[in-house]
Amino acid sequence: MDLSSFITSLTTSFIIFVILMVLFAYLCTKPGNVVVYYPNRILKGMDPWVGSRTKTRNPFDWIREAYSSTEQDVVNLSGVDSAVYFVFLSTVFGILLISGILLVPVLIPLAMTEKNPNVKDSTGKNAFDDLDKLSMAHLKEKSPRLWVSVIACYWVSIVSYVLLWKAYKHVSDLRAAALTSPEAKPEQFAVLVRDIPFSSKSNSRQEQVDEYFKTIYPETFYKSIVVTENKEVNKIYEELEDCKKKLRRAEIIYADSKKVNPEGVVQTHKTGFLGLVGKKVDSIKYYNEKIDELTPKLEAAQKSTIAEKQQGAAVVFFTSRVTAAAAGQSAHARMIDTWTVIDAPEPRQLLWTNLPKTYYEREVRQYVVYFIVFLTILFYMIPIALISAFTTLPNLKKLLPFLKPILDQDAIRTVLGAYLPQITLIVFLALLPAFLLFLSKAEGITSQSHAERGASGKYFYFSVFNVFIGVTIGGTLFDSLKEIEKHPNSIVDKLATSLPGNATFFITFVALKFFVGYGLTLSRIVPLIIFHLKRKYLCKTEEDLKDAWLPGDLGYATKIPDDMLILTITLCYAVIAPLILPFGAIYFGLGWLVSRNQVLNVVVPKYESYGKMWPHIHIRILASLLLFQVTMVGYLGVKKFIYTPIIIPLPVITLVFGFVCSTKFYRFFKTTALEVVASRELKERPNMETVYKSFIPPSLNSDKALVEHLDESV
Amino acid sequence: MDLSSFITSLTTSFIIFVILMVLFAYLCTKPGNVVVYYPNRILKGMDPWVGSRTKTRNPFDWIREAYSSTEQDVVNLSGVDSAVYFVFLSTVFGILLISGILLVPVLIPLAMTEKNPNVKDSTGKNAFDDLDKLSMAHLKEKSPRLWVSVIACYWVSIVSYVLLWKAYKHVSDLRAAALTSPEAKPEQFAVLVRDIPFSSKSNSRQEQVDEYFKTIYPETFYKSIVVTENKEVNKIYEELEDCKKKLRRAEIIYADSKKVNPEGVVQTHKTGFLGLVGKKVDSIKYYNEKIDELTPKLEAAQKSTIAEKQQGAAVVFFTSRVTAAAAGQSAHARMIDTWTVIDAPEPRQLLWTNLPKTYYEREVRQYVVYFIVFLTILFYMIPIALISAFTTLPNLKKLLPFLKPILDQDAIRTVLGAYLPQITLIVFLALLPAFLLFLSKAEGITSQSHAERGASGKYFYFSVFNVFIGVTIGGTLFDSLKEIEKHPNSIVDKLATSLPGNATFFITFVALKFFVGYGLTLSRIVPLIIFHLKRKYLCKTEEDLKDAWLPGDLGYATKIPDDMLILTITLCYAVIAPLILPFGAIYFGLGWLVSRNQVLNVVVPKYESYGKMWPHIHIRILASLLLFQVTMVGYLGVKKFIYTPIIIPLPVITLVFGFVCSTKFYRFFKTTALEVVASRELKERPNMETVYKSFIPPSLNSDKALVEHLDESV
Incomplete structure (x- = not known):
């Protein structure tokens, strides 16, 4: 990609962004659109047009509002999970900003002033254009200036460690504060019980479960709901x-x-x-x-159904939060495959059909799913690499010569050159998340939030392996097919050699993502159009209308891996092509602002997992950092820098850091620390009947059927 | 070692054994020795001379008595740990017996009838004597008879899996039965609390602990004992x-x-x-x-001390067994490094001084100890290898020529040749256990039983690496020093080549261990002499006399690794030299009988861990099996058998088997399953004050001091 496509790409992206911003500023003041731009506030029963909104609006009002909102506002309006997402955005923004402050003004001049006759002359095909002069690839082999790269690696790593440590601590506090809340949450009084063994003694599962838990918790056991086969x-x-x-x-x-x-x-x-x-x-x-x-x-x-279709799983209720929390952490039966007790998720995100799956079924399903994911990650790489290789302009002309007259036109060539590969990539990636979420649910996971975490994790590894590594190596696939064939194992070296050539591609990719992506998110053009179409032609009742504007949630399963991919790309290029750092920082800074607006005004969270997403994010940020460090070892090796071993401790430190963080913080995210639920008295003793009823699936929630059943079983 | 030394060794061992048996049969009927031969029965307040003992005795009475005793007798008289030890002995006996029944009559004739001219003629120094003809080493390279070796490997492995699975299940039942017991045991009502954070709010640690647990367990918290600095x-x-x-x-x-x-x-x-x-x-x-x-x-x-020297650890008591069991499994604080709660061991085996060690101190100590153990294992190898190499007769003559006239005498040469290496080995190993126990305690472990498990584990790896591998390779050290220098990494191949040459050495080692070792254990000659000497010259009071005959416990820290070493040796030779199988089986069969007598009549267990030793034994049996399988891969490779890959799945199966067993059974050994302690009502509500007092260290157990303190703190 040459300088002109680069500028074109950035400019057009920016123009689209500005248009979308203006549209947003205009449309969101219209009373008819209020349900599209402020649905979360409306659902919470708040006035959508607070404060200055009633007066004259300018296009930057939303920025001020987003910026001035506090973390507590986010927790109140959208829950801990959203607040954790902002911790993620601000932490990464911090890492990239602080790294950039040192790296951009130091590394770029160093690279520009280096005289490297080899690059321009001897190897013609690697010829660097103006942009590439700004990258460290421009440094000579064995150049003493590579010392600065080494220091830069340490700087980025140390900044990451410090900010990640602080973030983990902060998120842990957020989670504790939410769980300590004196408001009674139904799920805090319940546990899930799976793998209930078949018993010939009891008349029904219900009796069996009640008897079992009454024996163990004679004072705090309240009631249980046995999971039933509800299909009919x-x-x-x-x-x-x-x-x-x-x-x-x-x-x-x-x-x-x-x-x-x-x-x-x-x-x-x-x-x-x-x-x-x-x-x-x-x-x-x-x-x-x-x-x-x-x-x-x-x-x-x-x-x-209640009488005859009881299955080997149940939700058990206790009258005490501490007992429920302790039960979720304790082994009840001697064997792992019977009476598995785990914390209950919120009723709204409980995946009922997964509950009765037995221990062995779950284990087998898990391994099968891992294997399928492994295959998916492996074989998606081939088409992506091919597409990436085909969709460069020279390749297109070579392979589809009939397009030549069109492609030779200046305007078309510039636009296509700037966008074609990125658009292919984005479209390709949009097909996958639903499949991965389906796979995660097929593992036998009990809650929506956990399934989304699983899908998000799979998607992250997928996108890093396929988009980042695939595009990087694939982009030079035609150039260096022979080399790969010769040394198929030297992927780190290969990556290190290929990275500099793709720097500008990824810079435009990041810019496209934030200008167009965030522009669309903020302006909500698509939901707005759909809403107005539905209102005009389909909606008859108030109910229909509400369905038409009801927004979704943030969609962590795709949002977080997308952000993580940008982070991985930015980190890996941070030292090689520091120009990417400001773009990465803008991505996360702008993301923070736009998401604040989304969270405060638009999206409605589908569940609350009290920040259980964080350990998952933390590990993946560290995985990105590790990839960056390993790549840098390879890169300095390729540059024949003899002091390369000096950065070998970095990956080791990252692993140790990850281990220490997991040991110190993770247990509290996996289970609930007893002191947290015991530390404050409840505002009022909860009505246990309400707690109990909140877990009954709606299709069974007819008071008549239940009362009869209770009469029978008591 | 030639056939005559082999026979001499076996014969003299057997004669010593017979003499010791006769001595035992004679001495144990004498009334004055009753306290030496039946101390456990006396301490339990039982008549030592039950049933037939009053009538005429024959030397085999003890065998009948040992054999007719049931597992329940063992549990009643000596606890679950002893019963688990018998499960270990009978399981291993079963493995070796069932393996031997197939392997001995099939493999030995196969090896004897093989015509292998290469072995006798071409390589003079590897010349095989008569005994070695019985081993698989006598087979030709690429011989189709090696197929039988492959089948034998699978047979031994499958027998091991089946018996180990049954044993794990059985031990789990034993543990459950003991924990279900309606008798209240003090430790079931207590938990240990470590890493109590420093608090500026509370006046004392005592108040802080009481307040913390009263908040979490308002109904079941009883009292706490804060650990104090008791040196003075x-x-x-x-x-x-x-x-x-x-x-x-x-x-x-x-x-x-x-x-x-x-x-x-x-x-x-x-x-x-x-x-x-x-x-x-x-x-x-x-x-x-x-x-x-x-x-x-x-x-x-x-x-x-109670007022001023309180430290950051405590023993906390609950009025319910279920609460105590659940508390020991639950995270109380958000961070791993504060308020660590674990199950309490029995008061008698609590290592008080280790309790106040902080989390970080424990972690550091653990790694330091592991490093020291690693060094110990590594550097003990050198002297053992040297000693083993020096103490063969030809080497002794070469190195210490002045001994030649003595060594040339037939009788001395035969006896020394038969015993010297084995005795050196046994003496050398006797020095280590105390050091390893000290190291285990230095890790910061809270109970004697856990420390002994730790020491036992260290000793096992030590003895396998040093005795088995050290002697095997060391025995041929002088022959093949150059080869080792050339390929230092090919230890499996080296082991595989060296194994056959050491088969007879290890057979005599096993025989010596059981004839002389068990003879001494059973006859109690040494404790008998010490007792009579003490009684005559030192004992003045009844108390002194009791101290003189009071027996120790079984000494798991050395007994189990010793047995495991024999098992490792026997397994590794099972297919190469199947003649070792009957000897191994006798070792464990005889061990079972002798230990039964010991456990029923003699030894007094120092602690009860309810079978927590088993997972530890299980893993190490699997480690031996793995070593056997890996060695066989190497051995068949050395024999240039082209179907060697057929046994490569075996080590993988062993790893999977170990993982499955740990997943299924281990959790119940680590913690107490709640259903187990809840499943039966207690005989009577325990007197909590007695439970509480049983944990007070004797030096603080003056009622006056305590009562005053309680008055103050309540």
Whole structure:
């Protein structure tokens, strides 16, 4: 990529960003769009237009608002997980900023002033253009200026260690504060029980579970819910709910029609496929009949499900938070494969269907999933490498000569040259997350948040291996296929040699990500258009309207690995091409601002895991740091710098640092420390019946069925 | 070693064994020796001469008695740890017996009938004698008969897996049965608390601990004992106890002298060094004065110790076994380095001085100890290898020519040739255990049983690396020093080549161990002589007499590694020289019988860890199996057998088997499963005050000091 494509890329990205910003500033003041730009505040029952919003607005108002919000605001409005995400953004921003302050003004002049006749002349194909002069690749082999690279590596590493340590401590405090909260949370009184062994003594699972826990916790055991096979009852329940919704809609349309014609127009529809075929019926009457028919059917199904379809898992409730926390950490049975007790997640994120999976099933599933992920990571590399190699302009012209007349036009060539590879990459990566989330859930994980953490972890390794390593080596694939064939094992060396050539590609990639990506996120153009289309053509009731504007959550499963990829790229280039550091810093700084706006005004978190994401993020930041350090060992080796062994301790220090952090902090993230839940009295003794009911799946939550069952079992 | 030394060694060992047996059969019927041969029964308040013992005795009575005793007898008389030791012996006996039944009649004829001209002729120095014809070393290179070796390896491994799995299950049941016991054991109501952080709020550690646990366990917390610095008070206490003992002795001697002379002879002694110098004083008067002086001093020291010398560790008591078990498994504080709570061991085996060691101190100490052990294992090898090489007869003659006239005498040469290397080895190994136990305690471990497990583990690796590998390679050191220098890394190949040459050495080593070792253990000649000498010349009071016959415990720290070494040797030779299998089986069979007698009649266990030794033994048996399998890979490789890869899965299977066993069973050995302590009601609610007092160190156990302290702190 030459300087002009680089500038073009940056400029167009920036222009798109500015347009989106202006659009955002204009659109978010319109009252009709309030539900698109401030849904979180509306759902929380707050006035969306606080303070200055009522007065004149300027396009930078949201920045001031985001910047002036405190961490406590975030915790209150969006929970600990969101606050942890900001700790992540600010920590990484800090690392890149502090690294950049030293590295950019020192390394770039050093590289520019180096006279390196070899680079320009002897090896023609490696010819460096103007941009590459700014990178350390411009240094001569064995140049004493490489000493500065060594110091820079230590600087980046030490800054990372210090900030990561502080961040871990801070997140641990955040988690403790949230768990100490005097407000009773249902999940703090519950544990999940899996692998309940088959018993011939008890009449039912319910009795078996109750007896078992009553013996162990005679004073604090409250009740239990045995997990049931809900497929049938869920189906009836959904059908019923659907009928009720359609009935409400039909009634509203009928009422609306009355305003025009006092007699009203009777709503009709066809009962066949998609309402297109079949008998024409009176909708209101039809749905009323259907509801009358389904309601007793549901009740019967509920009763039979609770009585007959009990499975080998349960949710057990205690009257004390400390007992529940201790139970989640204690071995109850002698063998690992029976009576597994773990902390309960929130009811809303509990993955019911995974609960009854047995220990051995889970183990087998886990290994199978790991194997599939391994294959995915390995074989996605091939198409990505090919695409990356094909989509450079010269290659395109070579391989698809009929495109030559188009590609030779200046404007098209510049735009395509600037964007083609990045767009391919982004599109390619968008296909994967759903698959990985599905795989994580297939492991038998019990909570949505855990499944998303799993998917996020898989995606991170995928993107580092495929995008970063794949593109880096793939970008020079045509140049150096022979070399790779000769030394397939020397991937570090290969990476080290290929890195400098791809620096500008990745700088534009980062810039594209933040200008266009954050521009789209902030302006919410796509959700806005969808909302207005839905409102106009589909929404009939208030309910429909709310469904149309209801926002999602931040989407950690893809957001964090995306950020991590940018971090990995920036870290790995930090010393080789320090110009990337300000771009990386802007990515995370701007990300912080945009996400603040999102979290405060837009997104609604789907769950709360009290910062359990952090250890996961921490380990992956360290993995990036390790990759950077190993790459630098290879890079200095390629430059034939004889003091290279001086940075070999760095990867070791990173591993030790990771081990120490895990030992010191991790246990509290895995389980709940007893002093935390015991340290403050609850505001009021919780109503245990409410706690208990909050865990009953909606399809079974008919008071009638439950009361009967309770009468029987007590 | 030729056939005649082999026979000599076996014969003399057997004769010594027979003599010791006869001695035992004779001596144990004498009433005066009853305290030497049946101390455990006497201490348990049982009649030592049960059943047939009163009638005529024959030398094999003890065998019948040992054989007819049940596991429950062992548990009742000597605890779970002893029963677990028998599970170990019978499991290993089973492995060796079942392996031997197939291997001995199949492999030995196969080896004998092989015509292998290469061995006898071409390489003169490797010439095999008659005994070696029985070993697989006699097979030709690439011989198809090596297939049988492969099958034999699988047979031995599968037998081991099956028996080990059963044994683990059985031991787990034993542990569960003991922990379920309706008798209240004090340690089940207590936990150890370490790393108590410094607090400026509380007035004392005692208050801090009580407040902390009262908050978390408002209903089940009972009391706590804060660990104190007891050096000073212990010194005074010991002095006082010593005075009391001497006073009692002086009184008895005075009373005895009255029987002769009605006025009695006043006991006197000198106050100086060892009673040899200084002023002559009236003993009774002197000790009475001393006791009067020390008693208030002790009380003052107790008070000041409890008040002022509190340290950062405590023993905390709960009124419920389940709470104590759950507390020992739960994280109480957010950070790993504060409020560490672990299960309490029995009071008698608590290592008080290790309790206040902080988390970081423990970590550092652990790594330092590991490093020292590593060095010990590494550098003990050199002298052992040298000694083993020097103490063969031809080498002795070469190096110490002045011994030649002595060594040339037939009788001496045969005896020395048979015993010298083995005796050197045994003596050398006797020096180490105390050092390793000291090292284990220095790690900061809290209980004697854990320290002995640690020492036992270290000793195992030491003996395998040094005795087995050291002797095997060292025995051929002079022959193949050059080869080792050339390929220092090919230790497996080296081992595989050297093994056959040392087969007879190890067979005699095993035989010596069981004939002489068990003969001495059973006959108790040494303790008997010491007891009679003490009784005659030293013992004055009943107390002295009891001290003289009081037996020790089984001494797991050395016994188990010794047995494990025999197992390792036997397993590694099982296929190469199957003749060793019957000897190994006899070692463990005879060991079982002799240990039964020991456990039922003689030894008094010093502690009870409820079978926590087993996982430790299990892992080490697997380590031996792994060494055997790896050695066989090397051995078949040396024989140039092209199907060698067929046994490569075996080491992998062993690792997987070990992982599965640890996952399934180990957690219950590390902590106490809650269902186990909750599953049966206690016979009676324990007196918590008794439980509490059982943990007070004797030097502080004056009711006065405690009561005052309790009044203050409540």
